Amino acid sequence: QEFQRSLDENADDYTVTAHARFEMANLDASQGDYSDALKFYLMVATIYENEYFCSESLLRAARIFEHLQRPKEAIKMYSEILEKYKNSPAANLAKQGIQLIK
8 A cells, every 4th residue: 555655646756656566566476466466577677767676677577487487488587687787786697597497
């Protein structure tokens, strides 16, 4: 509810809304609601241009896809990190993720 209120009150502040959606995804993931977590992670990665939140969202989405035994989708997320955010901290983890899957 707090995250939704943040979204409502700060609709024009993309840093706040990206952070709120990212945390909503983290909460869903921690509760095992992977469908909603993926929805929010992919929303953040698609809508926003924040290197940290976008790369971390893709990384966490990839890990959920791995957990769900969907390696093709995981590789797609890891590859997107390496294409768009190659200098981010998530990039090294993406490289490792791809190597472990292959």
